[in-house]
Amino acid sequence: MIKEMDALVTECGKGRFFLFLEYCKGCGLCIEKCPTKTLAFSKELGLYGTPAVEPGHGEKDCTACGICETVCPDCAIKIEKRA
Numbered sequence: 001m002i003k004e005m006d007a008l009v010t011e012c013g014k015g016r017f018f019l020f021l022e023y024c025k026g027c028g029l030c031i032e033k034c035p036t037k038t039l040a041f042s043k044e045l046g047l048y049g050t051p052a053v054e055p056g057h058g059e060k061d062c063t064a065c066g067i068c069e070t071v072c073p074d075c076a077i078k079i080e081k082r083a
Helices: 029-033 067-071
Strands: 008-012 015-019 039-045 051-055 077-081
Touching (some): 008 051, 029 067, 067 077
Antiparallel strands (some): 039 051
């Protein structure tokens, strides 16, 4: 049986940012690698009770490049690019 995960969804810049709190451990790799510095730690808590991430600083600057999704070691981020 496949479990459907709930995601926090944010419309940002050129796409949609999905964060799966059940997977995010707050390591910050996505924040470090974001070329537009769009990501920051949020008030939401992730897997280990640590701050999760969210697009918050310059949401409109997000290019939906997908680097955050690629570097996340726990597959907690999904980027959906708009056409």
